[in-house]
Amino acid sequence: MVDTPYDDGPVAALRRIAFLLERAREDTYKVKAYRAAVATILPLGEEELRAHADAGTLTSLPGIGSSTASVIADALAGVLPERLARAEQEHGDRGVTGGETVRAALRGDLHSHSDWSDGGSPIEEMAFTAIELGHEYLVLTDHSPRLKVARGLSAERLARQLDVVEAVNGHLAGSGFTLLKGIEVDILDDGSLDQSDEMLERLDVRVASVHSKLGMDKAAMTRRMVAATEHPRMNVLGHCTGRLVTGSRGTRGQSQFDARAVFEACAANDVAVEINSRPERRDPPTALIELARDIGCLFSIDSDAHAPGQLDLLAHGCARAEAAGIEIDRIVNTWPEARLLAWANP
Incomplete structure (x- = not known):
């Protein structure tokens, strides 16, 4: 040989x-x-x-x-x-076909985790891999305090993380890449967000997701999610149904809510609906992507990466967006950084 x-x-x-x-x-x-x-x-x-x-x-x-x-x-x-x-x-094969045009248009990823919460790698390794994948920006979105199982960040830890992000960007100055400050903030039972308004205001982009009481009554869950979209600092509704369709964690059914009411609230409040690219999630289901499309929602195609290699899962979400006929300009992470930040911080 x-x-x-x-x-x-x-x-x-x-x-x-x-x-x-x-x-x-x-x-x-x-x-x-x-x-x-x-x-x-x-x-x-x-x-x-x-x-x-x-x-x-x-x-x-x-x-x-x-x-x-x-x-x-x-x-x-x-x-x-x-x-x-x-x-x-x-x-070596990504395991997905289609979506190449959408993937080529993506400039970054709005949902990623580091070892500050439940990710497996340091912040700088996530940034370096994002650069290697051709990203212009990556939003670091570690979890908020309530999600203790994922080592969610208190306001104090989040403040320290923001200093680290500044330092990483200092080292990467001139590279054409920016690590953006973010959070995946829990949507609490009453629809409020699990971080202080002061800290949320210091961030560039905020993904808000339901992680608890996923089996809540349909009417209560609808009120919870609609209330969250009305928060002035919410930008992206993360993995909206919470379902798991495969994988090592087993399967989980989707939360029940009035999807039309929630997506109409997203559209009214300029909140993007996330197309979560993790194959075990495929969230939202196809019918809900199409409903959000028809209502006029913006979208964000995100990896929800918990390790550097998972940043390349974007291809899965891109294939789903292309299949649903989502126009490129309605996908917020195809926008240049300046336009993205102006939208996220009006």
Whole structure:
């Protein structure tokens, strides 16, 4: 068997494996080793890394196991790592067709999570991957306080995160990319939003979602969601039905609400309806996307990424938007940053 040449280096090989596993929504434990290995070898010079490879001591480095050591050694030798080749074979296809025109028009993503809440990677890794995918902007939308299971951010933690976002943007100045300040804020039982108005005003974009009492009575859920759309700082209604149609978390039926009343409220209050790109959600269902289209709603096609590779899930939402005949200009994340921010902060 002839070895396939590979000249991108060990960091690129490890990051690509992690990216592909994340995009395929593999269990986090299968990905962590590759991200941890990147963090270990990044500070090392090539000479030191090669010395370890030549001596067979790569596994003496923190966080380097036999699998990641093999990837590093092969990449240093200029040979395609077997684990990378297997990941490309198993997960190299996005698993979706259609939507290419919509995907090409997208400038960014309004819904993403970092390890500050229930995401798996640091803020800067999410930003770097967004840049590699061609984004002009990414909105960081970690969870709000009520969602304790997802380590939702208190006002104090959110304020600290905003300083980190500023620092990341300082490092990326001149790159043509902006990490925007955001939140996925819980819609509380009475339709209020789970963060102070002062903090919401400091953000660029706000996604508001229902995460609790998904089985609420239809009339009460309708009142709850309509009230949320009337909040002057709400921009995007996230995964509106809360359903799960497949995946490791099992399935979950959709919340019951008067969709016409909710989408009419979205249209009246200039709130975009999210087309959530996660394949396990497919939220809203097709009939509701078409209803929101006919009512005249704006849309946002978002990845709801909890890991860098999941930022590439946008293709799934784009295919659904194209199939529903959503006009490009009604998708807010096809807009330039200045227009997006003017809409989100009138």
